[in-house]
Amino acid sequence: MKLNVLVTAGDGIGPEVTAEAVAVLKQIAQAGGHDFSFTEKRIGGIAIVNDGTPLPKDTLDAAVASDAVLLGAVGGNEFNSLAPDKRPEGGLLQIRAALGGFANLRPCFSFKELTVNSPLRPEIIEGTDIMFVRELLGGAYFGKPREWNKETGVGYNTMVYTKDEVTRVARVAFQLAQKRRKKLCSVDKANVLEVSQLWRAAVTEVAKDFPDVTLEHQYVDAMAMHIMNRPRDFDVVVTENLFGDILTDESGVITGSLGMLPSATIGGKVNLYEPVHGSAPDIAGKGIANPLGAILTGALILRHSAGLEKEAVLVETAVKKVLEDGFRTKDLARGNMDGLTVMSTTEMGAKVRELLAASF
Ligand code: NAD
Numbered sequence: 001m002k003l004n005v006l007v008t009a010g011d012g013i014g015p016e017v018t019a020e021a022v023a024v025l026k027q028i029a030q031a032g033g034h035d036f037s038f039t040e041k042r043i044g045g046i047a048i049v050n051d052g053t054p055l056p057k058d059t060l061d062a063a064v065a066s067d068a069v070l071l072g073a074v075g076g077n078e079f080n081s082l083a084p085d086k087r088p089e090g091g092l093l094q095i096r097a098a099l100g101g102f103a104n105l106r107p108c109f110s111f112k113e114l115t116v117n118s119p120l121r122p123e124i125i126e127g128t129d130i131m132f133v134r135e136l137l138g139g140a141y142f143g144k145p146r147e148w149n150k151e152t153g154v155g156y157n158t159m160v161y162t163k164d165e166v167t168r169v170a171r172v173a174f175q176l177a178q179k180r181r182k183k184l185c186s187v188d189k190a191n192v193l194e195v196s197q198l199w200r201a202a203v204t205e206v207a208k209d210f211p212d213v214t215l216e217h218q219y220v221d222a223m224a225m226h227i228m229n230r231p232r233d234f235d236v237v238v239t240e241n242l243f244g245d246i247l248t249d250e251s252g253v254i255t256g257s258l259g260m261l262p263s264a265t266i267g268g269k270v271n272l273y274e275p276v277h278g279s280a281p282d283i284a285g286k287g288i289a290n291p292l293g294a295i296l297t298g299a300l301i302l303r304h305s306a307g308l309e310k311e312a313v314l315v316e317t318a319v320k321k322v323l324e325d326g327f328r329t330k331d332l333a334r335g336n337m338d339g340l341t342v343m344s345t346t347e348m349g350a351k352v353r354e355l356l357a358a359s360f
Helices: 014-032 045-051 057-065 088-099 112-117 163-179 194-207 220-229 241-255 292-304 309-324 345-359
Strands: 002-010 035-040 068-073 103-109 129-135 147-149 154-156 183-188 214-219 236-239 262-266 271-275
Touching (some): 002 014, 014 068, 014 292, 014 309, 045 088, 103 241, 103 292, 163 194, 163 236, 183 220, 183 241, 194 214, 214 220, 236 241, 271 292, 292 309
Parallel strands (some): 002 068, 183 236
C-alpha cells in the first residue's frame, strides 16, 4: 500500500502531537511493508511568521497532490489582533474549503478508564461508541442571503440545502453504519424548518438503498437530551452543519478530554485529518500534551485513506490498552491516581508503539 501524507503540524502543541501520530503510522508501514511517505509543510501562525500568509501556496499545492493531509492545530495569542482571514485559523478554513470534504466524521466514545474525567455518570456513558457525520459545506454557515444590517437593526442567515447535498452525506453515513452496528440516526428539526423536511425526505429516500441499516429520525432538541441520557443507544448519527457543530461539542464531554478526540473530513479531493483540539498555547512546549487524539486521527487515516481497517483497529486497541495499563497524560490525571503513571507526550507515544509492536 502506497500513501503520500502531507503533515501540516501547525502551531502550539500541533508539532508535538503530530510527531507521535506520524511515528505510529511509520511503525505500521514498516511492520506491514507499506510505502508511506510524509512531507511537512507550514500552516497557521508559523506560516504567517515565515511566509506572510496562514496558508502558503506550496502547502496548498502539496495538500492537493497528497493522498491525505494530517493537520496538527493552528492558532496563537500573538495573532489575535489580525483580521479573521489573516489569522492562523484563516489557513485552516482555506485548506478545508480547498480540499472540499463535505462529511466531517467525529467519533465519540467512552473509555472505561476515563469515565472519571467526564462530568456524566459512568453508568450512563460506559460503552458509548457513536460516529457523528456532520455535513460541513452547507447549511446556515454558508447559506445566502446573510447579513447584519446595522442601520435597520436586522441580522439573518439562511439555512439552505439541496437534495444532492443531503443525499451525498447520507450515503457516507449509511455506508459507515453498514460497517458498524447498522443503525443510523438522522437529526433535523423537521417539525419547524422546511429545509429539515427536505433533509428528512432525502435521507429516507437514500435508506431504500441500504435495507440492512435501521434508520431513525430525531429532532435536534430531543437529540441533545438523548445524547446525555442514553448515548449508548446511538451508532452513526448524521446531521447538518450547525446542528452537528453543537452536538459534537456536547458529546465531547462523554470522552472527558479534548486531547482524546480524532476527526476526519472526507468526500472531497483529499481527506483531511485533524485531532479535535486546538493549539493549546497554555501547555505548548512543555511536553505534556496528550498525543492520543492525534494518534487516533492516524487510525482514521489508516481506515479511510489507506483502506487498512485491521491496522486501524490495532492502533485503537493499543490506545485502549495504554489506558487500561494505567498510563495517563497530565490532562487525564484526575480522581484517584493510585497505581496510575503520568507520562509526557513522547513517553505516551512510545508506550502506544510498544504495545502496538506486541500486537503484530
Ligand atoms: P484548545 O483546544 O487549544 O485548548 C482548550 C483546553 O484544552 C486548554 O486548556 C488546553 O491545554 C487543553 N488541551 C487541548 N488539547 C490538549 C491535548 N492534546 N492535551 C492536553 N490538553 C489539551 O482550545 P482553545 O484554548 O480555545 O484555543 C487555543 C488556540 O487554538 C486558539 O488560537 C484557537 O483559535 C485554536 N484552535 C484551533 C483549532 C484547530 O486548529 N483545529 C481548534 C480549536 C481551537
